[in-house]
Amino acid sequence: MKRLILSAAAGILLSGCSGRQSVLAPAGADSTSLLTLFWVMLVGLVVIWLLVNGMMLFFHHLSPRHYDEGIARKLIVGGGIVFPTVVIAALLAWGLSMMPDQRAPGSGLRVEVMGEQWWWRVAYLPEGADAPVISANEIRLPVGQRTTFQLSSAEVIHSFWIPALGGKMDMFPGRETILTLEPTQPGTFRGQCAEFCGASHALMAFEVVTMEPDDFAAWLEEQAAPAVAPDGAAATRGAIVFAEQGCGACHAVRGTPAVGQVGPDLTHVGSRLSIGAGILAPTAENFAAWIDHTGDLKPEVDMPAYDDLPEADLTALATYLEGLK
Structure with missing residues (x-):
């Protein structure tokens, strides 16, 4: 025994x-x-x-x-x-x-990350670029290059940590901290907030994908492009529901009238590895569950649950979001 x-x-x-x-x-x-x-x-x-x-x-x-x-x-x-x-x-x-x-300096790419409650606002600033490439809740990095992270927080102290790539760095409201990391092999890893920041601290994660430099450059070019409207009647209806429900007041979808800056950028949300800051896979079923039960899945999150949407509209909206590749 x-x-x-x-x-x-x-x-x-x-x-x-x-x-x-x-x-x-x-x-x-x-x-x-x-x-x-x-x-x-x-x-x-x-x-x-x-x-x-x-x-x-x-x-x-x-x-x-x-x-x-x-x-x-x-x-x-x-x-x-x-x-x-x-x-x-x-x-x-x-x-x-x-x-x-x-503490060695980065070699070109800069990534701005702001900790929100409870998700990650991400902006890529390649050397020589005219404008940042906006994303959320996911980070992709080129292998063999040292990337500079400019870290800050909107409201409370967070801590940015990718255990497989390096040490952690605290994020403070009103102050910028710097972290540099150099991936040495391609793969998919998990990052996490390492400082208790509120009710959904344990649900504040993010996916990290390290890629060969050429693959990363191609991915970044795709991410910089506007959203392509998904095909199909359900997705088309979902875009209408998105506009009618005022989702664009909080979320941006580049190439559409939605330019909100309160919540995560959704331009290519269907191509990410997770939604809800690392808690769900990006399937239509999970998009629908997130929209319908937001506060249950992530306590005290600012986004309200749209639990009064008709089933057909909820399915259409989830289909539209899944199709934003």
């Missing part, structure tokens, strides 16, 4: 050592450095722990006899003070030497 309990506990602990939101599965230059720092620090501390506690065990339990005062003093000073101090100082100096690399 004891072995079974230990095996189950080990399985639970090890299950958190991999995956797309694990610091132990790095996919960036910064996260790799941080993981190396963690392991080296851990080894150093284990060595100190073994030495100090080993001395206590030996002299107090295994060989409890009288020792020469001079020898005892050397053991206490050398093993209990000098050795730990030297090891910790060396680890500290080595750790501090890594900090300049963690």
Whole structure:
């Protein structure tokens, strides 16, 4: 029974050592450095722990006899003070030497991210671009290039964190903080707000996609283009419902009269990997559930639930949003 309990506990602990939101599965230059720092620090501390506690065990339990005062003093000073101090100082100096690399400037692309309650406003500013490319709740980055994040918050303190790519950075109202990250391999990862920010803090996530530079450039060009109206009678009806319900007062769909800036930009929302800031897949059924039960899915969110829409209009609106690729 004891072995079974230990095996189950080990399985639970090890299950958190991999995956797309694990610091132990790095996919960036910064996260790799941080993981190396963690392991080296851990080894150093284990060595100190073994030495100090080993001395206590030996002299107090295994060989409890009288020792020469001079020898005892050397053991206490050398093993209990000098050795730990030297090891910790060396680890500290080595750790501090890594900090300049963690703050290295970006190589061209800038991404502005503002934490809202509870979603992420995102704007890409490529070098030489005339205007930013607006998105929300998803971040895409080129592999092998260091991107600069300009972080801020609208109302409360948030913390921007992509564990697989690097460390976290707090976001403050009225103040801009800077973070740079360099992905080293393509993949899909998960970011998360790491600072308690209100009722839906745990539901404030975002998808992160790292892409080869050419693929990223093509994707960014597509994102800069206006929305293409989806085909089909249901989607056409959904665009009318979108306008009639005043959705454009809060949301923007470039290429249409909808120019709202209160909520997330929906120009290409159907092409994103999630809706509701990382909580639902972008299917028509989930769009309908989000519109109909917004506050139930994300407590205290500002968007009201449109639970009085006729079923046909709700389905049409969800179909329209899913078709915005």
